[in-house]
Amino acid sequence: MAKLILNNVSKDFGTGRPAVSGLSLEVREGGFLALLGPSGCGKTTVLRMIAGFEAPSDGAIYLGERLLADSEKSLPPERRNMAMVFQSYALWPHMTVAENVGYPLKVRGVSKDIHRARIGEALDTVRLADYADRRPADLSGGQRQRVALARCLVTQPDVVLLDEPLANLDRHLRQEMEETFRDFHRRSGATMVYVTHDQSEAMALATDIAVMSHGKLLQVAPPEEIYARPEGRLVGGLIGRGAILSLALPDGAPRKIDWQALREGLDKPSPADRPMADVLVRPEDVHLSGEGLAARIRASLYEGERYSLTLELDDGQTLRAFSRHRPQIDEPTRVTITGAWRL
Numbered sequence: 001m002a003k004l005i006l007n008n009v010s011k012d013f014g015t016g017r018p019a020v021s022g023l024s025l026e027v028r029e030g031g032f033l034a035l036l037g038p039s040g041c042g043k044t045t046v047l048r049m050i051a052g053f054e055a056p057s058d059g060a061i062y063l064g065e066r067l068l069a070d071s072e073k074s075l076p077p078e079r080r081n082m083a084m085v086f087q088s089y090a091l092w093p094h095m096t097v098a099e100n101v102g103y104p105l106k107v108r109g110v111s112k113d114i115h116r117a118r119i120g121e122a123l124d125t126v127r128l129a130d131y132a133d134r135r136p137a138d139l140s141g142g143q144r145q146r147v148a149l150a151r152c153l154v155t156q157p158d159v160v161l162l163d164e165p166l167a168n169l170d171r172h173l174r175q176e177m178e179e180t181f182r183d184f185h186r187r188s189g190a191t192m193v194y195v196t197h198d199q200s201e202a203m204a205l206a207t208d209i210a211v212m213s214h215g216k217l218l219q220v221a222p223p224e225e226i227y228a229r230p231e232g233r234l235v236g237g238l239i240g241r242g243a244i245l246s247l248a249l250p251d252g253a254p255r256k257i258d259w260q261a262l263r264e265g266l267d268k269p270s271p272a273d274r275p276m277a278d279v280l281v282r283p284e285d286v287h288l289s290g291e292g293l294a295a296r297i298r299a300s301l302y303e304g305e306r307y308s309l310t311l312e313l314d315d316g317q318t319l320r321a322f323s324r325h326r327p328q329i330d331e332p333t334r335v336t337i338t339g340a341w342r343l
């Protein structure tokens with residue numbers, strides 16, 4: 001195994017706008033990278049280039065020192081030692097779980113002894129060791145997906161690629177499968193690239209998140225870092241909840257905006273020589289209190305453990321906040337803000 005490297009990779013299908021442009025990133029060995037972005041931003045294209053189903057128009061892809069593809073040549077998928085898990089994880093209904101899992105080895109003509117040992121290990125990793133002789137029809141949806149994961153492990157791939165594997169599942173099964181994927185990653189030690197448009201899924205699963213938009217990489221960082229220090233409006237708006245305020249800030253203001261600077265920035269008109277700054281405020285940093293900025297509660301969404309509020313400041317800007325108590329809509333209130341981040 002080795003780290004996966006994409007160096008300035010582009011893909012142009014000749015449609016007038018490149019599907020992927022100048023994308024550089026590294027996935028360390030044993031890392032779990034989520035490729036996150038809205039539909040159509042180029043995620044699947046990146047995954048297909050890593051797998052070898054598409055060749056890059058420009059740039060290069062390496063596994064460690066080994067060149068997998070550039071604009072001149074591209075190794076075919078079967079010579080890359082990767083496994084791709086598709087959304088529809090078709091299992092053979094007439095085969096047992098063990099036979100399904102062993103199928104890729106049978107096709108490759110791997111010896112019977114190794115065969116049996118690998119199937120055992122793979123089923124162990126997905127915690128299905130006791131299900132080897134069952135048929136897919138006797139399994140739950142979650143168990144079937146675990147069989148599909150075990151099947152991709154038996155060939156001992158360097159990299160496991162997953163393209164929105166949970167997109168069609170109901171919420172309950174998704175949660176179960178998120179746990180399965182985390183467990184699978186921990187126990188297999190595989191390097192994983194996981195495509196999703198769901199930011200909460202990306203945050204729950206991955207060790208690193210690469211945020212894409214319109215074929216470009218906007219930021220790559222661990223989930224906690226991307227949540228606390230997003231780069232730019234797009235990432236700020238895509239990851240987590242919050243509101244973006246427009247503030248007048250002095251030259252050289254720090255990225256982390258304190259309460260004092262925030263108040264002053266809201267009071268002031270835009271400086272003539274500079275545009276207003278975009279500042280992200282997370283709901284957990286907005287506190288309803290007897291003092292602070294005057295605001296009105298405009299909407300409230302009950303979420304069980306709390307209410308999620310939309311507030312309107314005097315100048316018409318919006319904030320989000322949480323409350324333990326049922327709020328009065330359109331009531332005046334006051335808020336203090338304990339954390340804000342210049343985008």
Ligand code: ADP
Nearest residue numbers: 013015019037038039040041042043044045046
């Ligand atoms: P995502 O997976 O993020 O939804 P895709 O990688 O599937 O995005 O697509 C990115 C862009 O490239 C889209 O505009 C899509 O229409 C285009 N695209 C993808 N595959 C092809 C193809 N084979 N031929 C032409 N255009 C394509």
Ligand code: MG
Nearest residue numbers: 040043044045
């Ligand atoms: Mg896709």
